[in-house]
Amino acid sequence: MEGEKAMSKGIEIIDVGGVNCYLLEADDGFVLIDTGFSAKCMFLDEVLKKALNKPGEVPKKLKLVILTHGDSDHAGNCKFLRENYGVKIAVHFEDSMMVENGDMSWNRKSKPDKISFTFRLVTLAFGKNSVFDTFKPDIYLQDGQNLAEFGLSAKVIHLPGHSKGSIGVLTNEGDLFCGDLIYNLKTLTKVYIN
């Protein structure tokens, strides 16, 4: 179901219909992980405006968009957000041409998603909605990269598998944000999968 879910510890889960995005409170602003399908652009815009402009508070800035990987249901609104929020877009280099060319099979050795149940389901369910405005990333993420410069106490973890450039964001508190991936860190970590 589309809508906003509970916020905890400065983490807001934004359900954009089939995909979750995560808005993390950072120093002097926010960092958004993933952006959903382009068809959900106006909904995401509305949620972000509300979060960044809380009544009685100084308006906050969206400082960075991090993509867990380059698939269209995660990268769909990057170009819009860059143009409207002046935000930089960060993605792992191994997925860079997925978002530059809009080719979801790029750099996928055996093109597994072409035949996977998920791919077929997504294609059937969303059809032309999976088309999105391609863009050149501003920042290429690397394994172990510290995100402190963006006001986030977290680091990047390279998690190749679903795509070669899939990454997770691991906060100092032990929360892991990743996309289309199940990752077992036992009881030490809460895992957010979108």
Ligand SMILES: [Zn+2]
């Ligand atoms: Zn995916």
